[in-house]
Amino acid sequence: MTLxxxxxxxIWQIMFSTHHTDVGLLYLISSLTFLFLGGSLAxxxxxxxxxxxxxxxxxxxxxxxxxxxxGTTLIFLFIIPFASAVGNYYVPIMVRYKDMAYPKLxxxxxxxxxxxxxxxxxxxxxxxxxATPPYSIISxxxxxxxxxxxxxxxxxxxxxxxxxxxxxxxxxxxxPDMSIGQIPLMAWSFLSSSLxxxxxxxxxxxxxxxxxTDRLGVSGFFNPAMGGDPISxxxxxxxxxxxxxxxxxxxxxxxxxxxxxxxxxxPIYSYSSGVFAFVMLSIVGFSSWAHHMYATGMSxxxxxxxxxxxxxxxxxxxxxxFNFVATMWxxxxxxxxxxxxxxxxxxxxxxxxxxxVVNSAMPLDFTTHDTxxxxxxxxxxxxGTIAFGSIGYLYYMFPYVTGRMYNETLGKIxxxxxxxxxxxxxxxxxxxxxxxxxxxxxxxxxxxEWIAMNQIASIGAMIxxxxxxxxxxxxxxxxxxxxxxxxxxxxxxxxxxxxxxxxKNPSH
Amino acid sequence: xxxxxGLPAVDYAFAAGDEPGEYLDRRVLIWNLFYKMMTVxxxxxxxxxxxxxxxxxxxxxxxxxxxxxxxxxxxx
Numbered sequence: 001m002t003l004x005x006x007x008x009x010x011i012w013q014i015m016f017s018t019h020h021t022d023v024g025l026l027y028l029i030s031s032l033t034f035l036f037l038g039g040s041l042a043x044x045x046x047x048x049x050x051x052x053x054x055x056x057x058x059x060x061x062x063x064x065x066x067x068x069x070x071g072t073t074l075i076f077l078f079i080i081p082f083a084s085a086v087g088n089y090y091v092p093i094m095v096r097y098k099d100m101a102y103p104k105l106x107x108x109x110x111x112x113x114x115x116x117x118x119x120x121x122x123x124x125x126x127x128x129x130x131a132t133p134p135y136s137i138i139s140x141x142x143x144x145x146x147x148x149x150x151x152x153x154x155x156x157x158x159x160x161x162x163x164x165x166x167x168x169x170x171x172x173x174x175x176p177d178m179s180i181g182q183i184p185l186m187a188w189s190f191l192s193s194s195l196x197x198x199x200x201x202x203x204x205x206x207x208x209x210x211x212x213t214d215r216l217g218v219s220g221f222f223n224p225a226m227g228g229d230p231i232s233x234x235x236x237x238x239x240x241x242x243x244x245x246x247x248x249x250x251x252x253x254x255x256x257x258x259x260x261x262x263x264x265x266x267p268i269y270s271y272s273s274g275v276f277a278f279v280m281l282s283i284v285g286f287s288s289w290a291h292h293m294y295a296t297g298m299s300x301x302x303x304x305x306x307x308x309x310x311x312x313x314x315x316x317x318x319x320x321x322f323n324f325v326a327t328m329w330x331x332x333x334x335x336x337x338x339x340x341x342x343x344x345x346x347x348x349x350x351x352x353x354x355x356x357v358v359n360s361a362m363p364l365d366f367t368t369h370d371t372x373x374x375x376x377x378x379x380x381x382x383x384g385t386i387a388f389g390s391i392g393y394l395y396y397m398f399p400y401v402t403g404r405m406y407n408e409t410l411g412k413i414x415x416x417x418x419x420x421x422x423x424x425x426x427x428x429x430x431x432x433x434x435x436x437x438x439x440x441x442x443x444x445x446x447x448x449e450w451i452a453m454n455q456i457a458s459i460g461a462m463i464x465x466x467x468x469x470x471x472x473x474x475x476x477x478x479x480x481x482x483x484x485x486x487x488x489x490x491x492x493x494x495x496x497x498x499x500x501x502x503x504k505n506p507s508h
Numbered sequence: 509x510x511x512x513x514g515l516p517a518v519d520y521a522f523a524a525g526d527e528p529g530e531y532l533d534r535r536v537l538i539w540n541l542f543y544k545m546m547t548v549x550x551x552x553x554x555x556x557x558x559x560x561x562x563x564x565x566x567x568x569x570x571x572x573x574x575x576x577x578x579x580x581x582x583x584x
Contacts, residue, residue: 264567265577311545318552325559332569332577347560350553357549361542494580 018103023110024088025401028394030113031081032475037121038073039468041066046425046461049454052446060442064126065144067440071129072148075248076155077117079382082390083251084110084162087190089397091166094187096175101168105161112158116151123147128440130237133222133230137214149212156201156208163194163201170194185274189254192278193247196285200247204240207233231296238289246285248382250278252389253320256342259396260324263339264331265493273319280316287312294365303362310360317353321346336491337411341392344419348384352377355430370440373433380426383464388418391471398478399485400497406482410474417467424460428453 014022045067048057057063088106092099100106125148127136136145170191174183183191211233213219220226222233261268268274287309294303324346333339355377358364368374391414398406432453437444444450489497568574 265580267579321556325556325563328560328563328567330577331567332574332580333564333567334569335564343560343564347557350556354549354553357545361545363539363542496583 018099018107020088020092020100020103020106023100023103023106024085026110027081027085027088027113028401030110030117031078031085034073034077034081034117036468036472038070038078039465041070041073043461043465045070046458048442049444050458051455052444052451054443057442061126063442064128064440065124068125068128068148069120072120072125072152073117074382075129075244076152077113077120079248079386079390080155080159081110081113082394083190083193083248086186086251086255086390086393086397087162087166089400091169091187091190092173094184095170095173096178097169097173100165101173102165106165109158109161109165112154112161116154116158119147119151119154123151131211133211133214133233134224134228136211137223138225140215142215145215146212149208149215153205153208156205159197160201163197166190166194167198181272181275185257185268185271185278186251186254188275188278189250189257192282193250196243196247196250196282199286200240200243203236207236207240210236231293234293234296235290238292239286242289242292243285245378245381246281248386250281252345252386252393254278255389255393255396256320256324256345259338259342259392261327262396262493262495262497263334263336263342263491264328265334265495266327266331269323269326269329274323277316277319277323280319281313284309284312284316288360291360291365294362295369307360307362311357314353314357317349321350334491334493336395337406337408337415338392338396338491340412340415341388341395344415345385345388345392348380348388348422351427352380352384355380368433370438371433372429372437372439375439376426376429376433379429380422384422384426388422391418398475399487399490402479402482403485403487404478404480404482405485405490406478407474410470414467414471414474417463417470421460421462421464421467424463425457426460428457428460432457 014025017023044057045063048055048063057066088100123144123146125131125140125144127140127145127148131145131148170183170187171180174180210219210221214221214223214228220228222228222230224230257268257274288306290298290302290306291310294306298306324342328343335343355373359368359374359377395406395411398404432450433439435447435449435453437450437453444454486492489495491497565571566573
């Protein structure tokens with residue numbers, strides 16, 4: 001058992017350590033910091049949209065800057081690093097190895113994140129997380145745009161190095177007695193998502209370079225005035241970032257595979273179907289990128305291919321859900337905080353998936369394209385599924401990291417408020433999209449239905465904000481003054497929790 | 509279900525010729541496919557969501573009929 005905070009050490013020992021749990025702790029603290037920073041921007045956006053007209057944000061460009069940095073922060077600086085935190089803590093232990101395969105590379109991959117975060121936040125670019133060309137090339141103000149491009153470039157390298165480390169650790173460093181078919185499903189999830197990163201990210205890395213040289217005026221890949229085509233950027237971007245959706249969601253599902261059997265007091269119903277579904281998602285994730293681009297004038301045949309390719313993810317996703325449902329069947333479930341987050345995450349995963357079927361079907365996609373429906377859909381995925389799975393796992397690993405228990409009542413209040421807030425914000429945004437409200441707008445006409453739904457969504461966001469304040473207070477207080485946890489069985493469930501292999505770093 | 513229901517419908521859509529008059533049929537067929545998919549998605553979604561809600565109520569450890577699983581007390 002490794003208890004990071006139980007034996008206090010000078011901060012520099014953790015900062016300059018290459019041990020996987022120390023690097024995991026750094027990832028954890030960094031990702032949670034960016035969660036609160038990015039979340040506070042979301043509250044600003046929702047406060048602005050509470051009523052038509054200018055409320056608290058001075059102008060449209062500032063609004064654009066805020067939602068650009070909000071999206072970039074929460075995707076690249078919270079969700080992905082949080083998964084790396086969990087992977088750093090658990091993957092070496094799950095495969096029975098003393099550390100990550102390349103510890104120094106692991107630390108380097110982490111230390112690329114803070115400078116990238118600084119670049120993104122100091123620049124505060126305004127061209128959306130998609131870096132929309134040709135605007136991003138022709139008139140997006142520098143140096144904000146260039147700082148964003150460099151920041152994303154650094155984050156891409158960090159992701160690829162991290163992914164490489166996970167793949168080698170799992171495939172080459174696992175204990176010789178352990179076959180690939182015996183590693184836990186959460187380790188499988190990291191293997192799958194890491195492979196996706198290694199295939200997908202280089203494409204975006206190339207697109208970023210092209211974007212930068214276009215901005216410098218030395219090329220015109222995406223600049224129509226120089227014979228370029230912004231649609232080609234869309235292809236390059238979505239070839240990376242549709243699979244990236246699976247990079248985000250697969251580790252969160254892997255975390256649920258740890259929580260749900262544990263709190264159901266049963267093994268997972270079908271290990272092999274879980275592995276199969278992870279592998280399937282990794283493959284079909286690459287067959288659906290152009291469903292983001294139905295409105296760009298593709299042929300009927302192309303659109304049909306990508307529609308079918310998108311729907312191919314449905315059976316694999318359903319296999320995970322059915323696996324969880326079958327595991328909980330005839331169980332004796334303890335609804336501690338981690339389990340509540342995991343089950344809530346499954347429920348919202350299914351809702352988000354149903355909305356995804358609409359987006360993938362080309363006829364209705366034209367109705368919902370670039371409306372608040374899309375905002376509601378992907379936020380339901382990233383907040384309702386990915387963040388729910390991740391936060392649930394944070395509660396699950398809290399005793400492992402700190403040696404103390406969090407406050408259970410506050411954890412449940414956090415979940416209930418977040419669940420209510422998430423439903424209020426993102427279900428309402430779906431309906432708002434069907435009423436025709438475009439996304440990424442600073443102001444809107446005083447249509448009564450739009451005003452009412454924006455107010456519901458903003459109230460939901462405030463509820464989530466309150467829940468996050470409860471969460472922060474709980475984490476800080478419990479890490480220092482919480483009850484000492486029974487680290488063999490912190491949730492009183494029996495059985496083995498955290499894979500009983502000691503960390504072998506001498507400093508521990 | 510995707511193979512049995514979805515693909516034949518897509519095949520049917522592509523069986524239409526390229527004449528302008530038949531172009532509209534493709535749109536009608538693809539809408540038809542969409543409605544079928546949504547019907548399947550919402551029915552399945554309702555059943556699964558209902559099942560999860562029922563499981564949360566029925567298999568919670570405080571339920572009067574809750575009983576230990578066969579794995580409790582072991583090092584599974």
